[in-house]
Amino acid sequence: MHRYRFVLTRPLQLLPVLFGISVITFLLVRAIPGDPARILLGTRATPTALARIRAQYGLDEPLWTQYFYFLKNLAHGEMGRSILYKVDVLGLVFERLEPTVVLVLGSVVLALLIAVPLATLAATHRGGWVDHLVRVVSTGGLGLPAFWLAIMLIILFSVRLDLFPVSGYGDTWIDKLHHMVLPCLTIALSLSAVLTRSLRASLIAETQSDAATAVRARGLPESVVFRRHVLPNSLIPTLNLLAVNIGWLIGGTVVIESVFAIPGMGQLLVRAIFTRDYMVVQGVAMVFAVASVVVNFLADVLTVTLDPRVTL
Amino acid sequence: MSAPLLRVEGLTVESRAGEAATRIVDGVSFALRRGEILGLVGESGSGKTMACRALMRLLPSSRLALAGGSVELAGEEIMGLPEAAFRSIRGRRIGMIFQNPASHLDPVMRIGEQIAESVRFHQGGRRRQANEKAVELLRQVGIPDPAQRAAAFPHEFSGGMRQRAMIALALASDPEILIADEPTTALDVTVQAQILRLLKEIRDSRGLSIIFITHDLGVVAQLCDSICVLYGGRVCEIGPKREVLAHPRHPYTAGLMACQPGTAGGSGRLRTIPGYPPASDALPSGCRFHPRCSHAVSPCAEVQPPLDPFAPDHLAACHNPVRQASLRTRETA
Numbered sequence: 062m063h064r065y066r067f068v069l070t071r072p073l074q075l076l077p078v079l080f081g082i083s084v085i086t087f088l089l090v091r092a093i094p095g096d097p098a099r100i101l102l103g104t105r106a107t108p109t110a111l112a113r114i115r116a117q118y119g120l121d122e123p124l125w126t127q128y129f130y131f132l133k134n135l136a137h138g139e140m141g142r143s144i145l146y147k148v149d150v151l152g153l154v155f156e157r158l159e160p161t162v163v164l165v166l167g168s169v170v171l172a173l174l175i176a177v178p179l180a181t182l183a184a185t186h187r188g189g190w191v192d193h194l195v196r197v198v199s200t201g202g203l204g205l206p207a208f209w210l211a212i213m214l215i216i217l218f219s220v221r222l223d224l225f226p227v228s229g230y231g232d233t234w235i236d237k238l239h240h241m242v243l244p245c246l247t248i249a250l251s252l253s254a255v256l257t258r259s260l261r262a263s264l265i266a267e268t269q270s271d272a273a274t275a276v277r278a279r280g281l282p283e284s285v286v287f288r289r290h291v292l293p294n295s296l297i298p299t300l301n302l303l304a305v306n307i308g309w310l311i312g313g314t315v316v317i318e319s320v321f322a323i324p325g326m327g328q329l330l331v332r333a334i335f336t337r338d339y340m341v342v343q344g345v346a347m348v349f350a351v352a353s354v355v356v357n358f359l360a361d362v363l364t365v366t367l368d369p370r371v372t373l
Numbered sequence: 374m375s376a377p378l379l380r381v382e383g384l385t386v387e388s389r390a391g392e393a394a395t396r397i398v399d400g401v402s403f404a405l406r407r408g409e410i411l412g413l414v415g416e417s418g419s420g421k422t423m424a425c426r427a428l429m430r431l432l433p434s435s436r437l438a439l440a441g442g443s444v445e446l447a448g449e450e451i452m453g454l455p456e457a458a459f460r461s462i463r464g465r466r467i468g469m470i471f472q473n474p475a476s477h478l479d480p481v482m483r484i485g486e487q488i489a490e491s492v493r494f495h496q497g498g499r500r501r502q503a504n505e506k507a508v509e510l511l512r513q514v515g516i517p518d519p520a521q522r523a524a525a526f527p528h529e530f531s532g533g534m535r536q537r538a539m540i541a542l543a544l545a546s547d548p549e550i551l552i553a554d555e556p557t558t559a560l561d562v563t564v565q566a567q568i569l570r571l572l573k574e575i576r577d578s579r580g581l582s583i584i585f586i587t588h589d590l591g592v593v594a595q596l597c598d599s600i601c602v603l604y605g606g607r608v609c610e611i612g613p614k615r616e617v618l619a620h621p622r623h624p625y626t627a628g629l630m631a632c633q634p635g636t637a638g639g640s641g642r643l644r645t646i647p648g649y650p651p652a653s654d655a656l657p658s659g660c661r662f663h664p665r666c667s668h669a670v671s672p673c674a675e676v677q678p679p680l681d682p683f684a685p686d687h688l689a690a691c692h693n694p695v696r697q698a699s700l701r702t703r704e705t706a
Contacts, residue, residue, distance in 0.1 A: 271471065271473065271476040271477045272477055275539075276479070278463060278468070279463075279545070280461070280462075280465050281490070281494055282460060293481055293482075294481055297481070368480075369526040369528070
């Protein structure tokens with residue numbers, strides 16, 4: 062089981078990564094011009110009121126002291142208090158976690174549901190009109206900006222056809238999923254474009270591989286060759302590509318949540334940046350960073366499980 | 374003499390590039406008796422692999438097509454069979470092993486599972502029985518500790534072990550004929566000898582017939598009962614091994630033999646046949662060997678020589694065949 066030894070050592074490597082990210086987010090958010098106290102109290106606030114707010118959140122301390130407090134909080138599993146909402150950042154983040162997680166998972170599932178059949182269809186009808194259509198559509202999908210696609214989907218499915226809500230997030234699970242169809246579809250369309258192209262190429266390569274020829278030479282029918290040999294071998298590189306894209310996707314939820322007014326982490330982050338709510342920006346950035354690292358870690362576990370040749 | 378198990382007549386494979394079609398396998402005929410090992414000999418590009426791929430209907434490109442010929446398996450014509458019916462022959466009656474076992478095994482499936490898959494498909498039965506059969510097959514091809522090794526993946530096997538596993542895979546469907554496409558070329562010499570011995574054992578214990586594709590006359594001398602020499606997609610000489618190796622009639626066969634280290638004698642330079650094998654898109658007219666042939670006479674460039682008999686079952690296609698005396702002089706020269 063030495064191939065899985067990295068499961069124990071990898072979390073240790075997470076520490077320096079998180080340290081680096083904490084420095085970068087701490088400095089970047091303070092590099093934005095604007096004063097949180099001023100934004101909170103408005104332009105007519107008295108100097109004493111401003112000073113009181115700054116003192117309350119430690120904003121009058123030197124930068125390195127502020128950073129020290131930030132680290133100390135993190136070590137205790139806290140992220141400080143939001144200047145705008147006046148509650149603990151951690152609680153705020155947990156409240157907003159669910160819609161974002163649903164959005165990311167839904168998008169990935171939908172993207173796979175689109176990509177696997179399309180790539181299979183294209184690869185098995187290579188050079189035919191289905192193949193050309195899939196290639197043209199997936200190339201197009203790569204070029205479309207997500208915010209534009211989101212608006213087009215809203216116009217078509219919500220405004221014209223009245224099938225899905227325009228924006229927001231529901232209360233019951235069915236309601237929530239109903240609200241998440243269009244946001245997930247927006248992300249899934251561009252994500253599946255990448256996946257389809259990759260999977261189609263590997264399917265074609267694996268169909269012509271020596272190993273597939275050898276299986277055919279044993280008299281096994283094409284359906285068995287495809288299902289048991291070509292597909293598993295082709296999915297490995299595509300799943301790796303998916304893992305890389307999920308990291309990028311977590312950041313991409315910011316745009317989608319804004320367009321669809323989903324009360325998730327992305328929306329929280331955008332509002333926090335506008336109000337210079339330093340603690341919230343730092344907190345959300347840390348959560349995004351941890352999520353990306355964890356997703357890549359899970360992808361490595363999956364790769365080692367699927368491909369016996371890989372040792373990490 | 375009993376009727377042959379496999380009779381191949383005029384097998385032709387065309388390579389189509391645009392309008393032009395070239396015959397990369399041109400009218401190849403041979404016969405294989407039960408329990409016989411036939412060596413299919415030739416340089417790279419001589420068409421030996423393509424002829425066998427055509428037999429299995431596993432031509433590697435859509436630009437290659439079967440353009441004619443007849444294949445009789447146990448007296449029954451199989452060339453015209455539809456694909457679905459042919460699948461009961463592929464694997465089940467004619468098995469195949471390949472030059473590079475590393476790339477011809479599925480890298481992400483356990484060896485035992487690959488064998489069991491074939492067993493289940495061809496013989497039915499439960500998963501457990503198939504797994505037991507897989508272990509038994511691994512034992513038969515000489516893999517030590519087969520029950521444990523069945524759970525290994527191909528990359529955990531050595532080159533020789535992988536070729537043994539390939540042989541076990543081919544035997545899983547219990548074929549009558551095994552096509553071995555240069556199965557020892559990628560292996561080192563000691564392992565090569567072990568695999569050759571294994572193939573002979575399997576032939577003896579199962580009565581298997583083997584078509585052994587190789588470019589190595591030394592291997593043919595060790596293993597085979599008869600030889601079919603191909604050049605430029607055509608048969609140039611065919612016959613029983615002893616007869617052909619003792620009295621080669623085609624200058625190409627004689628040349629190949631002279632190229633074998635050891636037969637040329639002494640510590641001199643390795644002999645070679647001057648020139649290169651023809652490219653498949655620029656095959657010479659007449660006898661395809663004539664540009665490289667030291668025996669070439671006037672009709673060689675225009676007229677394709679027919680396969681003429683020289684001894685019982687020994688045929689060669691040459692306008693100016695090698696006489697024994699001339700071969701001796703060449704050897705002592």
